[in-house]
Amino acid sequence: VAGQLALKNAKVLIIGAGGLGSPVAMYLAAAGVGCITIVDDDHVDVSNLQRQILHGESSLGKMKVDSAAEMLGNINPHVEVKVLAKRLDEEGLRSAVARVDLVLDCxxxxxxxxxxxxxxxxxxxxxxxxxAIRMEGQVSVFDMRDDEAPCYQCLYAEGDDEQLTCSTSGVMAPLVGIIGSMQAMEAIKVLSGLGCSLKGRLMMLDATSMEWRTLKLKKDSGCQVCGK
Structure with missing residues (x-):
């Protein structure tokens, strides 16, 4: 009961209403998270339907956030769904993050x-x-309430990244379902205080062989974002 009340009182921010955001939003709504804010500036295209299960043919041409809000209302009408149909700049993003309890990067x-x-x-x-990209996926939790916990940039250095997207490189549809479902599970655990989260650990899936690897992550004292 305490955990369910914690979810009811929680506010989460979901960045992206696509392949990962779809299972994340649907499972969190079904779980009874009180307020879900979804950010996405894209429209539903027929090429999305193969993996973005928030949307159907009746949503083609609609803003993804509006399509998502309609679906989540059908799943759980007691959840408050807020939408931001735009790309947030640094200031807008920080403002949106400040108003919630947890953020899911999809x-x-x-x-x-x-x-x-x-x-x-x-x-x-x-x-x-x-x-998730091609046949590979990963998930982790970066809990910034812990001063000793690593952040995302402790794992990846900005500027060394390769700009790959699902639209240009492809992704196997069930893969985003697997990773998105795990993100929803980790969010529920963090919000309710259940179990042990993936803080300080990175789980990586090779779907071609269906093998998982778990890497331990440490805070980078020289990190430009969270380092001292």
Whole structure:
């Protein structure tokens, strides 16, 4: 009961209403998270339907956030859904992060991930990060409430990234479902205080062999974002 009340009182921010954002939003709404804010500036295209299960043919041409809000209302009408149909700049992103308890990064570019990470570090909010491309996926939790915890940029150095996206490089549809579902699970755990989160650990999936690897992450004292 205590955990369910914690979810009911929680506010989360989901960056991206695509392949990862779809299972994340649907499972969090079904779990009873009280307020879900979704950020996405894109429209639903027929090429999205193969993997972005928030949307259907009736949503073609609509803003993804509006399509998402409609679907989540059908799943759980008691959840408050807020939408931001625009790309947030650094100031807007930090403001949005400051108003929630937890952030889920479901974007597909390193540029956005670095920006989301900076905002979470500045506002000391836990970040559940997921990524999927081709047949590979990864998920981790960067809990900025812990001064000793690493941030996303402790793992990836800004400027060394390769700009790959699902639209240009492809992704196997069930892979985003797997990673997105894990992001939802980690969010529920962090919000309710259940179990042990993936803080300080990175889980990587090779779907071609269906093998997982878990790497331990340490805080980089020289990190330009969270280092001392």
């Amino acid at each position: 974007s597909d570019t390193f540029t956005t991930r670095f920006s989301v990470n900076r905002a979470c570090v500045e506002e000391a909010k836990p970040l559940v990060s997921g990524a």
